[in-house]
Amino acid sequence: MAYNQFELLRQRRFLPFFVVQSLGAFNDNVYRQAIIGLLASIGLSASQQSLYTNLAPALFILPFFLFSATAGQIAEKLEKSRLIRITTTMEIVIMSVAAVGFLLQNMPLLLVALFGTGLQSALFGPVKYSILPSVLKPEELTGGNGLVEMGTSISILIGMFAGGLIFELAGSHGPETAATAIVLLAIAGNLVSRMIPPVDAGMPDLKVNINPIPESRRVMALAKKQPAVRNSMLGVSWFWFFGTMLTAQMLTYAQVNLGGTASLYLLPLALFSIGTGIGSLLCEKLSARTVEIGLVPLGAFGMSAFLLDLYFARPDAAVATGLTLAEFVRAPGSLRIMIDFTGIGLFAGIFIVPLFALIQSRTPKQEISRVISAVNIQNAMFIVLAAIAGIALQMESFKVGDTVVPMPGLSIPQLFLCLAIANTLVAIWIFTIVPEFLMRFLSWVLVRALYRLELHGIEKHVPDEGPALIVCNHVTYMDALILSASIPRPVRFVMYYRIFNIPVMRWIFRTGKAIPIAGAKEDPEIMRKAFDAVDAALAEGEIVCIFPEGALTKDGQIAPFKGGVEKILERRPVPVVPMALRNMWTSMWSKRDGRLARMRVPRRFRAHIQVVAGEPVPGREASAAALEARVRALRGDAA
Template structure:
């Protein structure tokens, strides 16, 4: 099922249009206000500069002041009701803005901008916390991709229309006022169709002190290291994007030689690229939360950021180009490609991070973690502005600032992936498995979304743990033969995935006992554990008899058991078919079709080795 089907579902579509219309109005109002100050009021350059620099600060200030409070609201109360109040607040703010446009009252419009910042601050924790309540786990990546795409396009369209309407002599302020009020009203009516989203922590004791609550929210955000580093990654995305977008006006004029239409084209390319990358995440991840895409996104941001510098780092040979004449100029298509692909890889980078935070954070804390994320985002946006301004003051050109941000991205990525090697491990797994195989999965939804479970699977090749690791929607602890665990390069992947090495009783009884103890501890902690009960790779393609170790595990701790079967791996370079037939281990089926079939979970106490062996044989069938 395509993610676009969600746009026809009531549990997603009204929310999608509500948030998209809100993003549009934010952008349209801000750009209309800037155009009014810069071109309609005849103000001196110093005053225009003051207002245009003050505007972003006023919009972002509420994120520091009220994010923690907004996170509490989203946890304690029903979310749909809060959304409707927020949309009514937006209507009131836009009515106030209408008078400001009419009277050319910039202080009042700056106040409205602050109010719109409050609007976005309160809506932010709800925006991402409501998705896991409305969507299935298989829809989370696709839903986040649609939200990110809708937000990017809404901001872009709002910017274009806000600029265009305010430039209409005489009637611009009235058209801008009518547009923003109208969109706010439509957004409110869209919000009335959003299904209820119950409070996730109704017993939460409300703290009205924004300072102490901010400290507490940041502490909650930091409590899970993997989630916190995902939040840092999201904040870095805002830093990188802010640096890039802030330099585009000078870059367009000085390095591209373009007019305002080229500026619009450049923003369009970046926004469309981000939207395309966001939508591709679902396809590339197989509808699961695949953080292996994050290192790929980080690599693309650096590669095409560096290439953007080399594509045009000097002054433009021609000035005053329109968007069409720019596209016809020599070297322009390389710049077009770089800007678009920076956006695409930004989508690969940020969408899995948001989905990861949503999937890994308990529902009763998610809104406050998103609030903490918003606080850090705001901080990084401020730092990005200071970074760009500082480099400009010491003489850096826009392309040089792009290059500095792209190279700094390498250091930040290495830092994050070193702290949480799971990101890099998932990337290696994702690349290996998707390069070598085309995998079809049937029944993945059968695996419990929470709580302990024992997964049992046939063992055909050395790649089996990686294939399962790349396709399971929950992290699992794999029990594997210690010699496979110690294979160079893959040892990093297995150790990072907290695999459990095991040996035979005659080989090393101490390692065997440690393995059983580790399996029991993992199940006691509510984790998934995956074992290959045959005790080794199949030597003839058939499912070998299951060893009694599985019963020893279940005797210590009764948990649900899920049978699985891999199909299509016998005869691959990583199976034992070649060694059986004394043939060289050479690949003959690049991108081979492989299937993973998952059975319904069996209740605790209803499984034994013989029954599970028979079920895995049935699932495997004749497709070895």
């Protein structure tokens, strides 16, 4: 039976954690929406309601600035299931205080509890994402993150609906109902947390520094050591900027531009959340169970495309007003708007899941909680910036003393247009400074368009960290791209310099830091530089892939392996992973059909091919002949 990511929901290593984090997200939103319901029910003035509704988000986000760095250290030091039990116990205490606030209809007390929920979320955030690499296999990381993002999105959505309905359905008993609901949900989360199996601490001897300012600087520096992780963090924070800017406009957008009642804003929010959940789940299928950061550009440009279409779908205020949900759905043009919101969410899910999976897979396990805390600090900054930018861009002017300063005064559709353009520019910038993102995207598109790819043993035998040499048979001009799309870690390919210099492909190979090589008789200087580059890459803990046959096969059979692999291992005896490409001889760009026929679309367009990895061989025991035998066995008769 084929693997399905939903199998994780039947396993104790994942299910209790998934339920706990979903209940937490659900309870937070029930609580926040119930506060809004209470504000409407106790008859506060419009100015008082505005004060509380603007103060509430600030109180919730403030703990992320103050305590995230400390939370990352604690999550690194403590056994993770124990920390989750501590945080869910905190939730019971905080929600008990909130319950008293509801019963007394005391807004200051409710805001104190809201600050407490922010504190609890800041403590839970690092362990939420750092636990996944410890309990999931590398090939399950994308699927597990997809489930977590889906669970969070749907829990937030249902929590908003449930919290918003409490005071409508319960009437005069709304405060009692809200108080009971949030405490029971907190207790349920704590009970489920006790089923989470123990997960070792990342760094039990770590000394916790509670001073937030120097420690925040320290964890930010720690997170920025690797360019790919640093820019994945930037991508995650941009996602929160984008989402905050988009969702903060929903209430006004629903009334002014969609012509609906105040409650209609829940429809675009629901569609966005559902789309995000679907996109998150699709990531595992699209990535073939690897951490495929090539999906990130796809997600970014998809978000921009649907947001741009949303602007053109309704650029002005609606003609009708006061539409109910059913009336809006039946109105002309509404289907396009609903598809746009769903599409934005879907590609947002495709964008965010690989970024989190990359951060988890590329960060040492003894540092990951602190790196996630750095992500949370940066996210909080971007959320605040998004809120300020959303308000500023819609202002027509403001006064500084006696001077009136003009402002853009954008409508909400115009704001969406600016956000779509900004999202595209930010995506291009990120992919420019970290070409690996764009290179993986191009590899992913080419390989998935031209082949049906099946992987075996990659996640089991390719090491998650440290140096390794990969040896593989060489069948087509696409072999390096196929392997780079199959292996979750960046790979330095050693390839014949004439293939390296193929137009268009050259840019991809150069961006991927491929190493061109020539024969000793053809160009000894290129060969010397190639071996030096291979040794330097292995010394840096990278993966290097060579094709020991030295050339493409001319008859579909594996040629004898040359001694270059032994020369590499003499200098640096790293583990060697034998790999085989199967069913490639009759696919695109092999030499089977001759030089002229190679450039036309062959008979086996989208051929079903396989990449198979075998058990690593210690470098000191490997020889060209032994590795050749292993690759032959892996390929079998599937030439």
